[in-house]
Every structure is written in structure tokens, then in C-alpha cells.
Amino acid sequence: MPEGHTVHRTAGEFRKKFQGREVAVTSPQGRFTDSVLIDQTKLLSASAWGKQLFLEFESATLRIHLGIYGKWRFESHEGELPEPRGQVRARFANTDYFADLRGPTACELVDADQLADVKSKLGPDPLRPDPKGEELERFVNRVAKSTSPIGQLLMNQNVLAGVGNVYRAELLFRARINPHRPGKALTREQIAGIWFDAVALMPLGVKTGLMLTREGFLKGRPKKDVRYYVYKREGLPCRECGSSVVIELMATRKLYYCAHCQK
Numbered sequence: 233m234p235e236g237h238t239v240h241r242t243a244g245e246f247r248k249k250f251q252g253r254e255v256a257v258t259s260p261q262g263r264f265t266d267s268v269l270i271d272q273t274k275l276l277s278a279s280a281w282g283k284q285l286f287l288e289f290e291s292a293t294l295r296i297h298l299g300i301y302g303k304w305r306f307e308s309h310e311g312e313l314p315e316p317r318g319q320v321r322a323r324f325a326n327t328d329y330f331a332d333l334r335g336p337t338a339c340e341l342v343d344a345d346q347l348a349d350v351k352s353k354l355g356p357d358p359l360r361p362d363p364k365g366e367e368l369e370r371f372v373n374r375v376a377k378s379t380s381p382i383g384q385l386l387m388n389q390n391v392l393a394g395v396g397n398v399y400r401a402e403l404l405f406r407a408r409i410n411p412h413r414p415g416k417a418l419t420r421e422q423i424a425g426i427w428f429d430a431v432a433l434m435p436l437g438v439k440t441g442l443m444l445t446r447e448g449f450l451k452g453r454p455k456k457d458v459r460y461y462v463y464k465r466e467g468l469p470c471r472e473c474g475s476s477v478v479i480e481l482m483a484t485r486k487l488y489y490c491a492h493c494q495k
């Protein structure tokens with residue numbers, strides 16, 4: 233499943249290629265019948281919140297969540313549009329570009345109430361502006377009162393929006409925090425530290441498309457085998473202390489950490 237930086241990149245693509253212009257919206261596969269309600273209207277804005285993408289058209293707002301199987305394809309074109317390949321749920325096109333959406337979990341028009349409802353259930357997103365520190369505060373408060381393990385809280389989209397398995401593992405290693413520690417057992421400084429680290433790291437993901445969590449050590453576009461501290465490195469020596477990186481299941485998702493470094 234894509235992590236939040238990917239969705240923010242998609243929002244950026246829509247802003248660059250479609251915003252402020254009329255968009256032809258169709259559903260080649262036929263399942264997104266509401267496409268007619270936004271077809272040939274102007275895209276006013278595109279934004280991401282965690283793993284949710286919101287496309288605000290003149291006539292209505294479209295909410296998209298890729299889920300596990302969803303995929304985007306953006307391309308430029310001249311003249312006629314190419315035939316859609318496979319099951320394209322929605323196609324967005326203007327005279328220069330098209331974007332094909334396949335296999336999303338959600339692709340639906342939402343009214344103002346539904347939109348407010350979706351947003352009210354989303355935790356703070358480190359990639360969204362937080363000029364007054366309110367989102368930081370919300371995150372810290374939510375974690376500090378929870379008895380759930382921090383490793384699980386970071387994956388909960390109501391607590392922190394956008395973080396998935398890779399950032400979860402890497403943020404906790406960088407903070408030297410054991411994923412099994414309950415939120416309650418952490419200091420407010422530790423919790424805020426995780427937030428600020430995510431705020432610093434995730435924009436690199438938006439910029440490059442790679443989750444670069446060893447910044448400062450690696451330059452350019454490092455290969456996968458050197459990119460992470462602990463993610464998918466089970467059984468390999470920890471980069472800091474040399475003891476074996478551990479893999480476990482936490483709430484059905486794979487969890488990677490160093491039991492020696494992370495206390």
C-alpha cells in the first residue's frame with residue numbers, strides 16, 4: 233500500500249497538469265457512473281490528507297483512496313487519447329495529459345457533510361502545513377493517553393495519517409524507541425520527536441518518490457539494500473550495533489526493529 237508521500241505526489245501531479253482547467257472525466261470500465269457529474273468541469277484544487285486524495289471540481293469533490301491494489305498512470309499525449317488498458321475506473325484528460333486510475337478502494341463524489349465526516353476521522357498528517365502546532369498537539373495528546381503500542385499507533389490513520397510500514401519502522405528506529413512500548417509510557421518530548429522527524433523526512437519522499445530515512449548518510453538515489461535502517465532487514469546486522477534486526481507480526485503487519493538499540 234502506498235504511504236502518504238505518494239498520495240501527496242499524486243496531488244502535485246494533478247495541480248501541475250489539470251488544476252484550473254476543464255477536465256474530461258470518464259469511466260472506461262463503467263463502474264464510476266458519477267463521472268458524468270464532474271465531466272467537463274474545472275478542477276479547482278487537488279490535495280492529499282494521509283492516504284486520501286481529494287479532487288475539488290467546480291461541481292463536486294471526488295475522494296480517492298487507492299487501498300492495496302489501486303494504481304495511477306499519468307502520461308502526456310498529443311491528439312487522440314490512447315485506448316484504456318485494463319480496468320480503468322476513471323480517466324482524467326485534457327488536451328495535454330491524461331491520468332488513468334485502476335483498482336482503487338474508493339473513488340466517489342462526496343458532499344460537504346461527507347467530506348467533513350471523512351476529514352474528522354483523519355489523524356494529523358505530517359505533510360500538511362501546521363503553522364500553529366495544533367496538529368502536533370493533537371498527535372502528542374492522542375499517543376500520550378493510549379495504552380496501545382506505539383508501533384501500532386503510528387499505523388493507525390486516526391492517530392497519524394499517511395505513515396505506513398516503512399516509515400513506521402524507520403521513524404521508531406531513528407527515535408530508538410521499541411515499538412512495543414505503550415503510547416502512555418513515552419514522554420511528550422519523545423512523541424513530539426517522532427512528529428518532527430516525520431515532518432523533516434516525509435517531504436524528501438514527496439520530492440524524490442523514495443522513502444529516504446538515512447538522510448545525512450546517503451546521497452542521490454540509494455539502492456534498496458542500503459536505503460533503510462531496519463525495514464526488510466530481518467536477520468541482518470543492525471547498522472548501529474551489529475545485532476540482528478528482528479521481524480515480528482504486529483496487528484497482522486510485519487514489524488522490523490532492533491531490540492538492542494530500541495528501548
Ligand SMILES: [Zn+2]
Nearest residue numbers: 470473490493
Ligand atoms: Zn541496533
